[in-house]
Amino acid sequence: MKKALVFTLMAALVVGIPLTKKYFKSETLKEVEIEQVTMQTIKASILASGQLKHEEEVxxxxxxxxxxxxxxxxxxxxxxxxxxxxxxxDQTYVAAVEQQQAAVDQQRVAIERQKMVVENLARQWKRKTKLFEQKLLDTDAYDAITHQYSVAKIDLKAGYEQLKQVEARLEQSKDQLSKxxxxxxxxxxxxxxxxxxxxxxxxxxxxxxxxxxxxxxDPQSMLAEINVDEADIANINVGQKAEIIAIAFSDTPLSGTVESIASSAKVSRGSQSLSFAVKLKLGENADISLRPGMSCRAEVFTRGEQNMLAVPVKAIQTEEDNDKDLVENFVFVLSDGVAKKTQIKAGISDDSFQQILEGLDKGVSIITGPDKIVRHLKDGDKVAIADNEA
Structure with a gap:
């Protein structure tokens, strides 16, 4: 009976001690993943979507x-x-031209007739002026011929103005016919x-x-027109390289170059935010059949590839102070088994890495995950490197 009790206690100790250690370890130590601060090649970029269009289209x-x-x-x-x-x-328009041409011809004839009237009155006026000067013609008769001569000249001038009108209508009719x-x-x-x-x-x-x-x-003038948010447009410049993916050919990325940037913004569909139209000139299209109207997305590289101190994007946490209108970035550094909260100043980034401007040195071990642990991690928490990082 005593031997059985001894064996039971021993078995309990053998099984219980590891379980107890594991329990207390899970309570005090959090298993985390780490990576070291290294030099990385980062190509900063801006993502936007849009459509393929013909640059030269009428x-x-x-x-x-x-x-x-x-x-x-x-x-x-x-x-x-x-x-x-x-x-x-064009039958109606041909008839209109003929009608206006006839009106022009008729007005020219009227002008010629009026010219003859003016010439005749001019001769009469000269003769009667001499008679008037010799006091062989009374004043009323002289005033009458002078008036007739003046009115005739005015009628001739009006005839020329009328000719301009009918000639203008003729040109309009010819223009309509040409269209x-x-x-x-x-x-x-x-x-x-x-x-x-x-x-x-x-x-x-x-x-x-x-x-x-x-x-x-012109099928050779295909380009991509993307809508860049106003918050990012300051980083876009003509000549920057881009990678464009037509949704219909998602496995075939195309190279491109920023060709032009709209000078004014427009409201994006379905939102109140403003965006600017940016046109990207396409490079070689890898023999794929692109068509205008196809949806596309583009990544515009705002800076060239640069080798810089960086950490994984997933390691960076953000802390906001609304009262002070302050946003700070930080990471957790692994130091002697403890998570040390460290403020950093971040620079440019790509999909994987963020540039570190201040706060970290090369080779420092930082905590990168898992996310469910990092989210609730506090300064001074004891941590252990997960087995897959060992």
Whole structure:
């Protein structure tokens, strides 16, 4: 009986002592992951999204109203600058030109007739002036011929002004007639054809059938237009390198360069924040078929690759003091089995590492995880390196 009791106590000690140690260890020591402060290559960048667009793209719309009598192109066809692509029925406009031409001719005839009247009255006025000076013509007769001569000259001047009006209307009619023939303003490809033969083209109206004729674009002028938040736009400059990924070809990143930055901001869709349109010129497209309107995301590298003192981003914690409007960054340094809270000054970062400007030296061991431990870690807590870090 005594032997059995002894063996039971011994077994309890053998099993209980390790369990007790483990229990107290878990209460006093927190197992953490560590990494050393090292020199890392960081390429600072800004992420933004947008769409692919043609830099050189023209949307043709009708400038006159009429039925499309002839369509000379089809979607996907290449066209050259000045090439006739569409013709609108011009009978009404031809008639208008002929009518205004007749009005011009008629007015010119009226001017010639008035010139003859003026010349005749001029001769009469000269003769009667001599008679008046010789006192062979009374004052009333002289005043009458003088008045007729003055009115005739005014009528001739009015005739010239009328001629200007009818000539202007003639030019307007000719301009309207010329617009019945639509030509391509650029070398490119028909990317969208929005009208058919027999349909009516409508001018001066948007978003209704007939207002848009076609879209012509230069397929070699594809670019990415991204929307950069106003908080980041100060870091964007023309010439910076970028990596663009079209959502449809997510496995094929494209190189790019910042080509232009909008001078004014616009409100982002679905939010009140402001953003600036930034155009990225694409490099080689790796023979993938890019199309305008495709969604894309881009990473603009605001600084070149630099070798600098850095720590993993996940190791950095943030502390805010709203009363003092103060935000401070810190990390936990492993020192003699204790987590030591250390204030730092951070610089640029990428997806993995953050530059350290002040507060840490190379080779120092910092606590990087696990997150559930680091979140609740306090200055002076006792810690142990997790087995996978040993």
């Amino acid at each position: 949307k043709l719309s009708a400038e006159v109203i009429g039925k499309v009598s002839k369509l000379y192109v089809e979607e996907g066809q290449k066209v050259s600058k000045g090439q006739l692509v569409l013709k609108i029925d 019945t023939k639509v030509v391509s303003p650029i070398d490119g490809t028909i990317t969208s054809l929005d009208i058919k033969e027999g349909e009516t083209a409508i001018s001066g109206t948007t978003n209704i059938v007939g207002s848009s004729l076609m879209t012509i674009a």
